Amino acid sequence: MTTVGAPTLDEVAVLAGVSRATVSRVVNGSPRVSPEARQAVQAAVDTLRYVPNRMARSLVTRRTGTIALVLSESDTQIFSDPFFASIVRGLSAHLADTELHLVLLAARDAREQEKIGRYVRQGHVDGVILMSLHGDDLLPDILARTHVPVVLSGRPLDGRAVSFVDADNAGGARAATRHLLDQGRRRVATITGPLDMVAGQDRYAGYRDALEGHGRAVDADLVVEGDFTEDGGLRAMATLLERAPDVDAVFAASDPMAVGALQALRAAGRRVPDDVAVVGFDDAAVARACDPPLTTVAQPLEDMTRLLLELLLRRIEDGDDAVESRVCETRLVRRASA
Amino acid sequence: MTTVGAPTLDEVAVLAGVSRATVSRVVNGSPRVSPEARQAVQAAVDTLRYVPNRMARSLVTRRTGTIALVLSESDTQIFSDPFFASIVRGLSAHLADTELHLVLLAARDAREQEKIGRYVRQGHVDGVILMSLHGDDLLPDILARTHVPVVLSGRPLDGRAVSFVDADNAGGARAATRHLLDQGRRRVATITGPLDMVAGQDRYAGYRDALEGHGRAVDADLVVEGDFTEDGGLRAMATLLERAPDVDAVFAASDPMAVGALQALRAAGRRVPDDVAVVGFDDAAVARACDPPLTTVAQPLEDMTRLLLELLLRRIEDGDDAVESRVCETRLVRRASA
DNA sequence: AGGACTCGTGGAAACGCTTCCACGACCGCT
DNA sequence: AGCGGTCGTGGAAGCGTTTCCACGAGTCCT
The missing domain is CATH 3.40.50.2300 (Response regulator)
Incomplete structure (x- = not known):
């Protein structure tokens, strides 16, 4: 029994003067061990720096941890x-x-x-x-x-x-959009997430719901698909400004996209929120840090x-x-x- | 031998009409197996959807893969x-x-x-x-x-x-800074990475080297510590503009920081590269995408x-x-x- | 024709652990 | 005093692999 590799249960058992079974019990915190045995094992474990071999353990317990x-x-x-x-x-x-x-x-x-x-x-x-x-x-x-x-x-x-x-992505998006409508915004746009992702779909659905709840139709010019990134948001906002220069509010389906939109708006000389109101989604750290701080939808992470x-x-x-x-x-x- | 859990070597062996050893050999691609045996085992493996148990294997091979x-x-x-x-x-x-x-x-x-x-x-x-x-x-x-x-x-x-x-972080930073000096820039600043990180230190050292190589002293007003993030770069550039309004070049120790600097410069009405030249580090995707595209230091990733x-x-x-x-x-x- | 190979194969040990089972020792009860 | 319990313990089986070793059947040489 050379001590070349990692120490094994056996070596601990020998050093502690007990059986493998007892060492195993101590290591796994079983209550059915006498204080003396427990102590002897603990000491042996410490001096040998014993760490159970996960593979061996997993083989029998069927758990990997x-x-x-x-x-x-x-x-x-x-x-x-x-x-x-x-x-x-x-x-x-x-x-x-x-x-x-x-x-x-x-x-x-x-x-x-x-x-x-x-x-x-x-x-x-x-x-x-x-x-x-x-x-x-x-x-x-x-x-x-x-x-x-x-x-x-x-x-x-x-x-x-x-x-x-x-x-509740749809619910959150609905609340966000409603918030914009309730302020009297007339041209409420959205920068959606990727529409092949559920979060993208649901947030877009929430936007539509809110619009329809206010008796408005969805205007295709006011909907641009983004990719959840800041850069995507910037580009989407630029597209929006081009297609609908009279846009006065935008719901971005993620905070990074909202931040990108903020940049595009600044570059276009629009004031936020005076000219265009912006709402994001996620309540990421950046939402607090950007200028102006973002109104956004928080998820209970x-x-x-x-x-x-x-x-x-x-x-x-x-x-x-x-x-x-x-x-x-x-x-x-x-x-x-x- | 119920087939409740995952199939084992034994089950494959029985089905193929060979021993466990042989199954193991074909699974591990050993050449010392007859074509017939190999084929029988392959068939059995396929019908049973056999996948070797990693834990058991690792226990003996001492490898986890x-x-x-x-x-x-x-x-x-x-x-x-x-x-x-x-x-x-x-x-x-x-x-x-x-x-x-x-x-x-x-x-x-x-x-x-x-x-x-x-x-x-x-x-x-x-x-x-x-x-x-x-x-x-x-x-x-x-x-x-x-x-x-x-x-x-x-x-x-x-x-x-x-x-x-x-x-070669120092070398890259040296080349970047030299590039700025060679253009005749007089007030070359740097936004460093965190100085408790090696990459931060080395890139800063390269900046100093280049400066000293051109017979210039390092001006403390032109050195601001960043954190490798875009936001940190933006803030650092703002500080720089305040401390040294005559800055005409900046070497940022990472591309995100350079992009942040670009934003701060734009906000301050400085033109890049006319008023202030900017160099980044990493050649990240964003370096190509931003406006203007970044001169930067590429690592052979x-x-x-x-x-x-x-x-x-x-x-x-x-x-x-x-x-x-x-x-x-x-x-x-x-x-x-x- | 007979020995020395190679080649494919199977039996069995080993890897390091958990856990079932049996077994003494000790307890408190009638 | 004897009996059923509980309690701590050790022996041993088993988890699913790999791999060493031995063995029989061919093959090829002299």
């Missing part, structure tokens, strides 16, 4: 979205005092998605949280075949039966990440396939831009 | 840095046709860093690539104790003996990620502790901003 957040985005662009960063932060925070680890997996194309599928099927993780689904996304199907619990961040596009947690984890962990624990989902209320945050 | 990219950044802010996204993209691309998986691990505080240390020590990964080190970073020490191969993206701050791959992987994989294969490092040349890309 890690869950994956998988991002399926053609571009690596998603990284720059503050919403994504918030989700990561929220999940990490909730996991902080558990022994569950969070790993991020990114797939840019179909090949990488297949690779992630293999990774999951091979048993590297206990469950996965899936984010950012475009219309043509293969991952839900790939993962469904793995029999590993999955919960989506965001409603699935095709209404399939999976667990998910989402914000704390709650959403907690629910995401609750749903996933319950499915992992119980091993059932019950699908369950939650939709969280949004809140309009009024600042200077509208 | 995954490497980690760990990000140690107090903020989740690093996600929004295009340089980070490029590294991820490069690594994924190089790994695409291997069976090695890349997972991302993020640590925001000391506690999460310890947790990552445990994750690694438990044997979840074969090696780690460590990114974005601040001065007070604990991770190199934590990881050193795990005996898992580590290579740093970026020179270590304290000159410790570890493998790393870095761009393709090479850097390839080297990162080469160094790491060699250490994994050979199991040696040889430290080795590479510094890659940068290249000045001239566009309209300077």
Whole structure:
């Protein structure tokens, strides 16, 4: 028994003068161990710097102690979205005092998605949280075949039966648009998200709802599709100003796009909110920092990440396939831009 | 032998009418298998949808087939840095046709860093690539104790003996600054990166070098510390304009900061490059897209990620502790901003 | 024709852990 | 005093692989 590699349970057992079984019990915090034995084992663990071998443990427990957040985005662009960063932060925070680890997996194309599928099927993780689904996304199907619990961040596009947690995107967009209409704005435009994404669709639907609720028709000139990025927002606003110079309000489906719109408006010499009112979505940090500060729609990120984890962990624990989902209320945050 | 869980080697063996050993051999592509046996096994694998259990395999091979990219950044802010996204993209691309998986691990505080240390020590990964080190970073020490191969993206701050791959930051900054001086600019400022990061320090050092090479002293009024973000760049440029209204050139240590500077300059009514020339660093996508397009310093990302992987994989294969490092040349890309 | 190969194959040990089961020792009760 | 309990403990089986070793059947040489 040389001490070349990492120390094993046996070595600890020998040093502590007990059996492997007892060491295992101590390491796993079983109550059925005498104080003396426990202490001897602890000492041995410390002097040997023993760390259980995860592979060996997983082989018998069928648990890895890690869950994956998988991002399926053609571009690596998603990284720059503050919403994504918030989700990561929220999940990490909730996991902080558990022994569950969070790993991020990114797939840019179909090949990488297949690779992630293999990774999951091979048993590297206990469950996965899936984010950012475009219309043509293969991952839900790939993962469904793995029999590993999955919960989506965001409603699935095709209404399939999976667990998910989402914000009330339509409701938030409706509130935002209504806020603009209630101010007496006559030409309320929108910069939508990508319309092959649910969040893009739902926020656009909310915009339409609000308009129709005020007895207005949707004017195609006032709708431009964006891509959730600041740069996309800038370009979209420029297009809008060209197509409809009389625009006096705009609902951008994300804060970065709203910030981009702000820049385009400044470049065009329009004052915000006097000439054009702007509302964003997400209540990202940038919404507070920009000039003027953005009126925006806040999502309860704390709650959403907690629910995401609750749903996933319950499915992992119980091993059932019950699908369950939650939709969280949004809140309009009024600042200077509208 | 019920088929409740995932199928095992045994089940495949029985179905194919061979032994476990043979199945293992064909699954692992050993040449010492007869064509008939191979075919029978393949068929069985296909009908059973057999996927080897990674835990069991790792237990004996001591390999997990995954490497980690760990990000140690107090903020989740690093996600929004295009340089980070490029590294991820490069690594994924190089790994695409291997069976090695890349997972991302993020640590925001000391506690999460310890947790990552445990994750690694438990044997979840074969090696780690460590990114974005601040001065007070604990991770190199934590990881050193795990005996898992580590290579740093970026020179270590304290000159410790570890493998790393870095761009010639000082050289790039020197070239950028020289480019400005050679145009006859008299008041060349810099917006530095965080000075507790190596990239921040080295790029600042290159700026000083170039200045001194031209027989100029560094003017403290012309040096403002930024944080690599666009917003930080905007604020820094504003400070610069206030402290030194006669500034006629600025070297920003990252493209996002340069873009921020561009905005501040536009807001202040300065023309670029006529009144003030601007040079960035990284040659991010945004450098091409902004107005005017940025002159910037390109790093050979393709090479850097390839080297990162080469160094790491060699250490994994050979199991040696040889430290080795590479510094890659940068290249000045001239566009309209300077 | 017989020995020395190579080649494909299967049995079995090993990887490091958890957990079932059995077994003594001790307790408090009747 | 004897009996049923609880409690702490150790032995051993088992998780799904890989891989060493041995073995029989060919093949090729002298």
